[in-house]
Amino acid sequence: MLNRIILSAACCVLVLTGCGDKKSSTSAAENSGRMLEFKYAKQFTAEYLENDCIKVNIGDDSYIIVPENAEPPQDNDNCTVIKQPLENVYNAASSAMDLIDGVGALSQVTMTSTKYDDWCLQSIRSSMDSGDITYIGKYSAPDYEAMLEEDCGLAIESTMIYHSPEVKEQIENLGIPVLVERSSYESDPLGRMEWIKLYGLLFNCEDEAQKLFDEKTAQLESILSEEKTGRTAAFFYINSAGGVVVRKPSDYVPEMMRMAGGEYIFTNADLKTDDNALSTMTIQPETFYEKAWDADVLIYNSDILGSVSTVSELLEKYPLLKDFTAVKNGDVWCTEKNMFQQSTGAADMIKELHSIFKGEADDKMEFMYRLEG
Known part of the structure; x- marks a missing residue:
């Protein structure tokens, strides 16, 4: 005690000395x-x-x-x-x-x-x-x-x-x-x-x-002023029941992709989105395959079911991905766990997505990494 x-x-001292009193030029x-x-x-x-x-x-x-x-x-x-x-x-x-x-x-x-x-x-x-x-x-x-x-x-x-x-x-x-x-x-x-x-x-x-x-x-000023790359991406994971969980097009993750110069592969019309407050929705594998098979980039969301290290490991879990364009081209990425907890990292995430869409990304970054073959 x-x-x-x-x-x-000690915390009281930090309150007083760390951030300090409010400073205002007005009364x-x-x-x-x-x-x-x-x-x-x-x-x-x-x-x-x-x-x-x-x-x-x-x-x-x-x-x-x-x-x-x-x-x-x-x-x-x-x-x-x-x-x-x-x-x-x-x-x-x-x-x-x-x-x-x-x-x-x-x-x-x-x-x-x-x-x-x-x-x-x-x-x-x-x-x-x-x-x-x-x-x-x-x-x-x-x-x-x-x-x-x-x-x-x-x-x-x-x-x-x-x-x-x-x-x-x-x-x-x-x-x-x-x-x-x-x-x-x-x-x-x-x-x-x-x-x-x-x-x-x-x-x-x-x-x-x-x-x-x-x-x-x-950090984003130059990125936001650039022309779009025209490249598309899907952001997903597949749950234990076999449904594919994707972000709604109005969610902030697809918006980060758009700000980074890319385009989220799904639209509201594709997903027939509802009005609830959830940022994700589950779709059938056939729906995912029909729209996302030709996406330029696949980003696997590791937040729920854990990360994977290789494309082969991902295909063992989800064989339907083997014919996807991004798999064939080696443009499959996985999120790090900090992506959803590091709220101050939004600008840095957009920069990483921008480098992916531009084909200039390092294989290992702070929020994402490329899956090995």
């Missing part, structure tokens, strides 16, 4: 009512209120971020109040962890709902190795006593928590504010990455968030 007290004190009164502008993100909005408080709207939920030593506005009905500085945060939204780390606030997170072996980000594993971050049970069954013992300042949940509303209610009954984030609902990959600005607001690290976002997006 003493170690935890020392850790909490709190001038700020009041000012909307913050986001170029790509569509799933949240933010505006300044009195006392430099910030109101954030995410879906149907509203939150008020209250600076240290400030008071929330009187009219805050139906808003979740989040008081700074944030300490001992419980994060049950795995895609948020890299964004929090990106703004330099990982030390303020002490609890997670993702097991050690399910993390591919080394910084998170290192924090769990040192005991700075602890697994306290899956999102639908967290250890409430641990939250109380840690004096949890905020619980960050994904929309999966709506499947277990009683858990959200119980956390709130403990006096812990719950923020449900929706970065995965952004169809624009840069919109997902722009959620780093929300975590900059939450952890009082706006400058750090803006700097990282600007650095990442600047």
Whole structure:
């Protein structure tokens, strides 16, 4: 317990010295009512209120971020109040962890709902190795006593928590504010990455968030101005029932392909997509074969069933792929596990896809690697 007290004190120092106080060239009164502008993100909005408080709207939920030593506005009905500085945060939204780390606030997170072996980000594993971050049970069954013992300042949940509303209610009954984030609902990959600005607001690290976002997006300026390559790609895996799981054309992965100068092989008409919130859908092998057999590039999604090393290994699992053009030409790739957890890597992923479409890719990259023959 003493170690935890020392850790909490250290985290307080980091809050004060790592990201620092909010810097504004305008007074709190001038700020009041000012909307913050986001170029790509569509799933949240933010505006300044009195006392430099910030109101954030995410879906149907509203939150008020209250600076240290400030008071929330009187009219805050139906808003979740989040008081700074944030300490001992419980994060049950795995895609948020890299964004929090990106703004330099990982030390303020002490609890997670993702097991050690399910993390591919080394910084998170290192924090769990040192005991700075602890697994306290899956999102639908967290250890409430641990939250109380840690004096949890905020619980960050994904929309999966709506499947277990009683858990959200119980956390709130403990006096812990719950923020449900929706970065995965952004169809624009840069919109997902722009959620780093929300975590900059939450952890009082706006400058750090803006700097990282600007650095990442600047890398894409030349790529986005180039002409399309005309090359097509399929992104898939085949489940245990034999169905082929592909991304919906409106999902951010196909959009990354388009931004990289390629084209996703499927359209909404091909897949007869529905309106649910899922980013993937399962199609019959015949449908996949009919459309994807002549794709220039195949990208195997290793996130669910694990990675493969060679084309032969892939064909053993899925013989229907043997006649595919990309297999014959040796243009078959596999994703690394970090592709879906490293939210700040969207620009880097687009750069890798661009190099694949241009025929200039290294066989081994940060997010993808070419399957050996």
